[in-house]
Amino acid sequence: MAAIEIKNLWKEYGQDVVLERLNAKVEEGEFVTVVGASGCGKTTFLKMMLGTESPTRGQLLLDGKPIPDEPDETRGIVFQRYSVLPHLTAVENVMLAGELESSRWLGRVFGGKRRALREQAEEMLASVGLDQALGKYPHELSGGMQQRLALAQALIKKPRILLLDEPFGALDPGIRRDMHELVLDLWRKQDLTVFMITHDLAEGFFLGTRMWVFDKERLDPQTPGSYGARITYDLPVGNSDKGTLQSITQSVDSTARVLGA
Amino acid sequence: MKKLINRQAGPVGRWALGLLPFVILAVLYLVASDARLDANPNDKLLPSLSSFSDAIERMAFEPSKRSGEYTLLVDTLASLQRLGIGVAISALIGLVVGIATGSLPLFRAGISPLVTGMSLVPPLAILPILFIIFGLGELAKVMLIIIGITPFLIRDLQQRAEEIPTEQIIKMQTLGANTWQIITRLVWPQIMPRLLSSVRLSLGSAWLFLIAAEAIAATEGLGYRIFLVRRYLAMDVILPYVAWITFLAFALDFALKRYSQWRYPWFHGAQ
Structure with a gap:
């Protein structure tokens, strides 16, 4: 059974059609990057995966069942900003999931249990390269380190699906490359199923196993909202040539111009 | 240049x-x-430095001839006690209601209009009502402070709770948190330093309500004393008392600020 199954999915806000006739299957262990112009429903799609928005028509299935209509521990998330909790130190941020699970009322654990959680958290932080920053608050960390922390925090919960919402959009190019390597490494080692939203086409082209391009096939410049975006390309990563990248770039750019105008 | x-x-x-x-x-x-x-x-309006020091000596460092107590000390303790109780209770109510209305939309829909309406009532206008209901004792004075600053604290903290990024609330849910855990592990700890700064802002009004209440009905207190000696045009007492109240207000504000910086380094570091 596919991990994620999308059956004739539509999302409309009143008159505006954001997404239309989405159909796809994603197997466990796939790494899907979602690219497209702003306004093409990438974020809306992510919100439906999270459960903060629900489809207008069609179905979005996780392991054969409709995806829960509120966020829960089956889907982990790393946002571009505000992903980690500013009032907790790095190691506390990572321990949080375990504390919440073992203490429904206090949300805190003590003694031996706490030591065990702390050990796990330290291990996880070491695997994302943050073993030197255990006791630091997020504001003392650089942007790249904060995103490493956010990854560690999400992964310790072992989510069924990991959602990444432009996680590296605010980072410097060099640091972004390091983060790509880190994400690929974690994905391989932990058998994750990943959806990553990005507006960087090149990023989508070499990261992961599969790239989706969200774009409007039909576009009325006077009323851009009358037709929704679809998955116009569904490409296995690594098998595409330069020509494809160029034609995708052109098509996405022209949509972006219309939507941005 | x-x-x-x-x-x-x-x-x-x-x-x-x-x-x-x-x-x-x-x-x-x-x-x-x-x-x-x-x-x-014999002018009383602008006393000289020597009459100030005489007055301070008399009020602060000599036992009163009538009661044998140090007047300034008794007044200060009485006022600080009323202020402390009033502000503490207000802060507690503000914290609980502010968090509830700020993070739970259903509570907000139910309670916010009432709080907004209450906050528009001028507290001094209902001071007579408080004296009628609660008598002329301590309770009425503390109640005036509570009624005066609680609506402000609730509204301010509600707004601060609403400002917590949605991303973090979603994040907590993906880590398995229920509503109660989101409030106790995310909203409450993040609101605490903001509560301290709201309390610092409301201290000015709290002093105003305290002195107003003491002026009308009290047997001791800083506000009571000022209004008592006003009858004798005793500027030599009033001005040092005003300076002392100002100093107390400054010291309270300073202490709260320092405590917040020490206790919540993440809040002040991120600003």
Whole structure:
């Protein structure tokens, strides 16, 4: 059974059609990057995966069942900003999931249990390269380190699906490359199923196993909202040539111009 | 020479510029006081420095002839107790209601209109009602402070709770948190430093309500004393009392600020 199954999915806000006739299957262990112009429903799609928005028509299935209509521990998330909790130190941020699970009322654990959680958290932080920053608050960390922390925090919960919402959009190019390597490494080692939203086409082209391009096939410049975006390309990563990248770039750019105008 | 808008004071210059207005005011007072006392040695409006020190000696360091107590000490303790109880209860109510309405939309829909309406009632206008209901004792004075600042605290904290990024609330849910855990592990800890800064802002009004209540019905207290000696035009007592109240207000504000910086480094570091 596919991990994620999308059956004739539509999302409309009143008159505006954001997404239309989405159909796809994603197997466990796939790494899907979602690219497209702003306004093409990438974020809306992510919100439906999270459960903060629900489809207008069609179905979005996780392991054969409709995806829960509120966020829960089956889907982990790393946002571009505000992903980690500013009032907790790095190691506390990572321990949080375990504390919440073992203490429904206090949300805190003590003694031996706490030591065990702390050990796990330290291990996880070491695997994302943050073993030197255990006791630091997020504001003392650089942007790249904060995103490493956010990854560690999400992964310790072992989510069924990991959602990444432009996680590296605010980072410097060099640091972004390091983060790509880190994400690929974690994905391989932990058998994750990943959806990553990005507006960087090149990023989508070499990261992961599969790239989706969200774009409007039909576009009325006077009323851009009358037709929704679809998955116009569904490409296995690594098998595409330069020509494809160029034609995708052109098509996405022209949509972006219309939507941005 | 740089444009005025680009010129900064050095460290010494900043102190000097900051002190200058105080010095000017002090000099102006002394000159005016001298001039009036020259014309009429019994003038009470602008007392000399020596009558101030006499008054301070009498109020603060000598037991009162009537009761054997140190008047300033008794007044200060009485006022601080009322202020402390009033502000603490208000902060507690503000925290609980503010968090509830700020993070739970259903609570917000139910309670917010009431709080908004209440906050528009001028508290001093219902002071007579408080005296009628709660009598002339301590309760009425504390209640005035509570009624005066609680609506502000609730609204401010509700807004602060709403400002917590949605991303973090979603994040908590993906880590398995239920509503109660989101409130206790995310909203409450993040609101606490903001509560302290709201309390600092509301202290000014709290003093106002305290002194107003004491002026009308009390047997001791800083506000009571000022209004009592007003009958004898005792500026030599009133002015030191005002200075003392100002100092107390400053010390409270300073202590809260320092405590917040020490206890919530992440809050002040991220700003």
